[in-house]
Amino acid sequence: MRRNIDVSGLVDHEGGLLDRAVFTDHSIYAQEMRRVFAPSWLFLAHTDQFKKPGDFFATFMGEDPVLVTLTREKKLKAFLNSCRHRGARVCRADFGQTRNFTCSYHGWSYDLDGKLVSVPNEAGYPESFERDDWGLVEVPHIETYNGLIFGTWNPSPIPLRESLGDMAWYMDAMLDHDDDGTEVVGGIHKWVLDGNWKLAAEQFATDWYHVNMSHASALMVMSPTGKGPRDEIVHRTGRQYVDPNGHGAGFPVHTKNRFDAKTVHDHTDYTALRERLGDARVEGPLTNGHATVFPNFSYLPVNGSIRIWHPKGPDKMEVWAWTIVDKCWPDEVKQAQRLYNLRTFGPSGIFEQDDGENWSECQAIAAGFITNGVALNYQMGLGSEREDGRYPGTTSELYSDAAGRSFYARWRTLMNTPAWHEGDAR
């Protein structure tokens, strides 16, 4: 028996309040796996990670381990990384090239299409045993958008592109500089954080506000004089995009916005990009800002950082961060962006070091009885949401909680909606 929690009382979208139980309660977390992760499009990998048939990549959808493969027919597929026999992982490598996945427990082997191709002592099974019935559990839908691969367990999802809505316009500012698109730098930064996954996902959707304080030390380093950023950096204006499906993106807006890494900036043809993407994007999300694709994929245009926040229980997450670059950039430009990324973000990055501490601090005390009952304030920019006539969809000020409010509103809707797998059972 399972009792679902009505979370209406925990998310006050109109009043801008959030109940801390959303970060600490175990039943709520389990319900998230059932009703938020299972039916949603979840980020898997970048298409550039799959060049030859046999290329595979191990990741998670929620807490489920999956293997993403490129089949012989050059199709992308994904499977639960769990042998159908006794459930061990069929692959313990992070990524690579293979022809089969053989479970090291009893030797059951699967091909790149997830078909069970070899069962030792197959004669020992009854007549009714058919290998075709025992292939790896396949993720039913995989779709890509401009290099990003998403998958969902939902048997009847709305198409990925439709679920992105206007968010796609903002994403293109990073993903669609030219017809060649992006590629990934080899390897991934992976590290653990003590905090609920939503602390990170919401920050990347809605929070420019924290930059001046949390990242003060990094802004000091970046300032040319070393005495601190100029006023115009600290008091920036811009827009924050608010999406009904819970996505969010915020960015300062300025005609002279540019990439931070000098080599990247020098190489960039802003004029050509204005032609292709339009002034609004070049003056905003091309080079700046933060974004989250609901539920747990985020990115930073300034340094090509794309990342996923893997949930590992209500109070832990594991971050996986890639660096993407434009395919057509010369090598020294790619290197410059890669180095700028790892020096600013990633676990040793001068910006990112401070984010981890914020989230673990919020999480560490949230479970106390009195503390847990004190609501959190998401009221910045209440009532400021509007169509601004320049940026698509609903937007708010750069400094606003609007995207955070709509992130949790979407979360609330999914949490209160039985997913396909629940049938009539409540």
Add this chain to the structure above:
Amino acid sequence: MTTTNHSTVAGGLASLQTHFEVQQFYYREAELLDDGRYADWLTLLADDLDYWMPTRTNRLRRQQALATAARGEAAFYDESKESLAWRIRRFDSGMAWAEDPPSRTRHLVTNVVARHVDPDDNAGFAADDLAVRSAFIVYRNRLEREENIFAGSRDDILRRSDEGFQVARRVILLDQNVLLSKNISTFF
């Protein structure tokens, strides 16, 4: 155990005395890092420093050779002396909140094996310079209960001068795949 005549044989094991001097150098370095004296630490690094800490992955047995990321792939550090100085400015700002209050660290350096550099294999170095491998454990304790233990190896080339040693090349291999820490806010 024979006593070998240790001259500066290229590729040869350095003398007992040299090992002692290298270890003392490493202990001094560890002390500076544990005391947060990063500016002083920088003086132990050569101007042409190359400092690299690649990520590590789990691979299929057949692809084991790829388990350490290649140069140009994901790395925790990929630095010159200038870029390290740039990073260190963050600590000087007085606003590095992730280190306020500061972590308590203890750098333990061990397993030091020093060999004379073979100049044929290492352009820009002399047989007097040293190729040194060491192992480390860095214990970090933070706030009330946060603990991290970083273990790994360092492959250094130390340049020797009358003033002592400087680290010219360092490759750090951390013995972790997923970094089991919320950040890396020290150096190795």
Add this chain to the structure above:
Amino acid sequence: MSEGILVANLDDIAEGEGIAIDKSITGTDDNIALLRDDDGAVWALDDTCTHETASLAEGWVEDGHVECPLHASKFCLKSGDVQGLPATRNTCPHRVEIRDGGIWLFPNETP
């Protein structure tokens, strides 16, 4: 000395790889795996691993051996002798000649 059968061209197989030739072409009991080692030499073995139903043509070829892609038993390319569990039986090698870039198979003749 039988006449060989032209079964493939050298260009059809990259070093370290293999291809399977159907038994209907070779007249043998089993399909034949043509395996090209990393020194460029081509060898031929019965394609089906002696352990389970795996195709050795899909295996990993290097250093005088082919490794079965399913459970990793190795077979000597020249003698077909098995090296390493879980397979326990040797496989059968067949002689191969290269003439003018063509691969000629001599079924059932030992190399």
